[in-house]
Amino acid sequence: MGTHKKISKIAMSMVVVISGFATVVSTAAISAEKKSRAEWKKEYVRPSEIPFPKENPYTAAKADLGRTLFFDPRLSGANYISCGTCHNPSFARGDGLAKGIGHAMTKLGRRTPTILNLAFGEDLMWDGRFETLEQQALGPMSAPVEMNQNMKAIVAELQQIPEYQTLFNVSFPGKGITVENIAKAIATFERTVVSGVAPFDRWGAGDDHAISTSAKRGFDLFNNKANCVACHSGWNFTDSSFHDIGMPDKDIGRGKVVPGVVVMQHAFKVPTLRNAVERAPYMHDGSLKNLYSVVEHYDNGFVTRPSKSEEIYKLKLTSVEKTDLVEFMKTLSSKDAPIAFPRLPAYDQTVAGSLNVSPAAGPSAGSTANRVPKGACNSFLMHYIPCSK
Amino acid sequence: MKTKILACAMATLFVVAGAAPVTAEVVINQKAKKFDKKKIEIKKGETVKFVNSDSISHNIHSRSAGYKFDLGVSKPGTTASKVFDKAGKFKVRCAIHPKMKLTVKVN
Ligand SMILES: [Cu+2]
Numbered sequence: 001m002g003t004h005k006k007i008s009k010i011a012m013s014m015v016v017v018i019s020g021f022a023t024v025v026s027t028a029a030i031s032a033e034k035k036s037r038a039e040w041k042k043e044y045v046r047p048s049e050i051p052f053p054k055e056n057p058y059t060a061a062k063a064d065l066g067r068t069l070f071f072d073p074r075l076s077g078a079n080y081i082s083c084g085t086c087h088n089p090s091f092a093r094g095d096g097l098a099k100g101i102g103h104a105m106t107k108l109g110r111r112t113p114t115i116l117n118l119a120f121g122e123d124l125m126w127d128g129r130f131e132t133l134e135q136q137a138l139g140p141m142s143a144p145v146e147m148n149q150n151m152k153a154i155v156a157e158l159q160q161i162p163e164y165q166t167l168f169n170v171s172f173p174g175k176g177i178t179v180e181n182i183a184k185a186i187a188t189f190e191r192t193v194v195s196g197v198a199p200f201d202r203w204g205a206g207d208d209h210a211i212s213t214s215a216k217r218g219f220d221l222f223n224n225k226a227n228c229v230a231c232h233s234g235w236n237f238t239d240s241s242f243h244d245i246g247m248p249d250k251d252i253g254r255g256k257v258v259p260g261v262v263v264m265q266h267a268f269k270v271p272t273l274r275n276a277v278e279r280a281p282y283m284h285d286g287s288l289k290n291l292y293s294v295v296e297h298y299d300n301g302f303v304t305r306p307s308k309s310e311e312i313y314k315l316k317l318t319s320v321e322k323t324d325l326v327e328f329m330k331t332l333s334s335k336d337a338p339i340a341f342p343r344l345p346a347y348d349q350t351v352a353g354s355l356n357v358s359p360a361a362g363p364s365a366g367s368t369a370n371r372v373p374k375g376a377c378n379s380f381l382m383h384y385i386p387c388s389k
Numbered sequence: 390m391k392t393k394i395l396a397c398a399m400a401t402l403f404v405v406a407g408a409a410p411v412t413a414e415v416v417i418n419q420k421a422k423k424f425d426k427k428k429i430e431i432k433k434g435e436t437v438k439f440v441n442s443d444s445i446s447h448n449i450h451s452r453s454a455g456y457k458f459d460l461g462v463s464k465p466g467t468t469a470s471k472v473f474d475k476a477g478k479f480k481v482r483c484a485i486h487p488k489m490k491l492t493v494k495v496n
Contacts, residue, residue, distance in 0.1 A: 123487040230445050239422055241486045261459050261484045263448055309485075310446040310464060 037216075040223045041204045046235045050119045050191055056134060056184045058191070062171040066189025068342045069182060074157060075141055077103060077148035083140070083186065086112045089339040092278035093193065098286025102140075103148035109251065111286035114279060117272050119191035122240040126268045126284045127254045133187035138179065151179055158182075163345030195274035196334030203331070211331040218328025221321055226298065228325075230311035237273035237332060243309035244268075246302025249285050255307070265307035275333045291329050295322045414438055419447050419463075422486050430494045433476050437493065439469045448484040453477075459484070 052058045069075060073082040081103065086095045093114040095101075100108035110126050118124065118133055130136035140146040141154075158164045158177050168177045168185075175181060200219075202210035222228045233239050242254045244266040255265035268284045282288040288297060299315045299322065302308065317325070413435045418425040420442045431437065439449050441463045449460040449469050456479050460469040473479070473495045483489035 128487065233422075239486060240488055241422075243485065258450075258452070258484055260457075261448060261450055263446075263462055264484055267485075310462065 035223070037220060040219070040229075043229075043233065044200070044204060044235050044237075046197070046201055047120070050194060052119070052188070052191060053132070056187060058188060059171065061167070062185050062188045063192050064189075064342075065167045065171050066185035066187070068167070068344065069186050070189055071342050072344050074161075074344075075147065075149055075154065075182075077150060081147050083137075083147075084341075086140075087115045092116060092195075092275035092333075094279040096280070098281050100146075102146040103144065106145045108145060110284045111281070113269070113271060114275070115190050115193055116195050116274055117193070117236045119194070120236050120240075121238075123242075123269070127257050128242060128269055129257050133190055134180075134183040137183045137186040137190065154182065155179060160348055161345045162348050167345070195272075196336045198274070198332050198334040200328075200331040212327055214324045214327040215331045216328075217321075218324035218326070221317070221325055222328055225321070226295075226315055226317065226325055227311060227313075228298075231270040231309075232273050238270045241270050242267040243270060243311065244305070244307040245283075245298070245312055246304065246308050247283055247285055247287070247297075248303045249287070251285065253284065263307050263309065266305070267307065267309075273329055273332050277330050277333050291326045292322060295325050416440060417491060418442055419483070419489070422483075422489060424489055424491045426491065428492045428494070430496065431473060432496050434472065434474060435495075436470050436472045437481075439463065439471070441465055441467055441469075447486065447489070449481060450484045451479050451481050453479040 050058075069083075070087075071082050071084040073080050073085070075082060086100055087093045088095055093116050095112045098111060100110065100112040102108055113126060121133075124130045124133060124136040125139070130139055138151065141149045142151045155177050158168075164177060168175075168181055171185060172178075172181045199210045200215075203216075222232075231239055231241055231243060242264060244253075244263065245268070247266070247268075252265050254267040254269075255261075258264040276282075277291060280290055282291070282294050283297075288294050295317070298312065299317045302312055413432070414437075415429055415431055415435065416438045417429070418440050422443065422445075429437070439447075439460070441447050442465075444465050446465065447463050449463065449471070451458050456475055456477060458471065460471060463469045473493060476495050479493045479495065481491040481493055
């Protein structure tokens with residue numbers, strides 16, 4: 001396995017319904033030989049455990065706290081946007097919009113990515129600018145155009161809520177409410193958000209009637225003629241890679257984070273296809289309205305430029321083949337039970353007073369206020385408070 | 390299994406090349422979106438040869454402070470080489486596949 005951080009693990013059965021598959025480590029692909037359908041199925045077996053980093057191991061209390069924080073709008077500057085506003089469980093942890101909407105109805109530059117299965121990811125966000133889920137959790141919270149939360153004010157805000165003090169002390173003994181612990185709790189919760197067993201998994205486990213004949217043909221196309229497997233590989237249907245798939249917009253994506261590497265221009269993170277059918281519209285720019293349009297894009301709809309991925313080429317799919325691919329992708333959706341929203345901790349009722357209103361988060365352009373001191377620029381903080389130049 | 394056989398063949402090549410007087414060469418194989426090693430130790434001036442045995446392209450690069458380089462796209466079946474002419478510990482990654490990580494310690 002590629003990640004070096006998989007130290008502590010918890011069984012997936014602790015948080016999601018476990019699949020009927022045996023745990024099989026996929027064997028190295030042999031590129032020259034054509035694999036059979038049965039061999040391909042083995043490449044997509046669900047893992048039995050969720051990996052957690054040793055720096056932030058799993059505890060049930062921490063995951064619960066993270067869930068509460070995730071759905072608490074008081075984590076935003078104006079106290080009306082929670083992480084769950086955009087990563088809505090009803091839309092498979094997306095928002096159903098072409099482009100995300102943030103603080104004061106600001107239209108964001110890219111589509112809201114799902115938080116499903118991020119425990120298995122690497123380099124998060126469409127452009128991969130956050131290496132860990134802990135860093136990522138604080139990015140949107142502190143971004144002026146997203147949740148607009150002043151990260152210096154958030155600790156004081158949560159301290160006004162006695163139950164949060166208790167919950168943080170349980171999860172982080174001796175440390176309590178800190179920005180780092182907010183991130184650790186949310187990241188722990190997010191790692192437990194794993195897509196459930198889908199018809200495809202039941203088919204893989206031996207139920208031949210779990211998916212349609214068309215979907216089965218789609219699976220063969222996925223792994224062969226349509227070459228989807230070049231990037232959407234493994235049980236999570238992504239290898240976490242970055243590719244320029246030829247969307248015609250001006251956004252250079254990963255190119256801004258990794259300048260100088262030709263193929264990273266216009267490159268974006270390959271998203272999971274698990275439960276994708278519930279997350280229209282598609283692509284980083286939200287420009288494609290359904291999965292059929294996505295298949296058409298890969299068939300012959302991409303623009304060609306020096307950065308275009310080598311894995312993208314004209315597929316010459318027939319209309320039946322396109323339908324088969326869509327039918328296959330539909331089988332990757334689990335019918336998960338409805339999510340219970342957490343009860344949010346109440347404010348202190350014992351003393352009179354008015355609520356502290358969080359000052360605006362964003363330092364205006366050129367401002368040096370609210371920046372990490374120069375010497376601390378490589379620290380954890382730099383990812384959500386800009387560094388002094 | 391094939392991967393292993395290939396890796397052995399590469400190791401043999403390396404030994405032969407290593408016997409040559411001028412510079413040694415270390416071979417890293419890329420297969421199933423993985424490097425076949427996680428860490429290597431070499432001497433300053435030695436070459437690391439990155440062989441792409443996959444059916445997809447890779448792109449070796451490093452963003453290590455003070456030692457950034459980019460070998461560009463390496464198509465299936467091709468090889469990209471890098472002479473490490475500076476001592477230190479460097480993180481080498483595939484720009485396309487972030488799970489592909491290699492630490493090169495240059496003595
Ligand atoms: Cu690669």
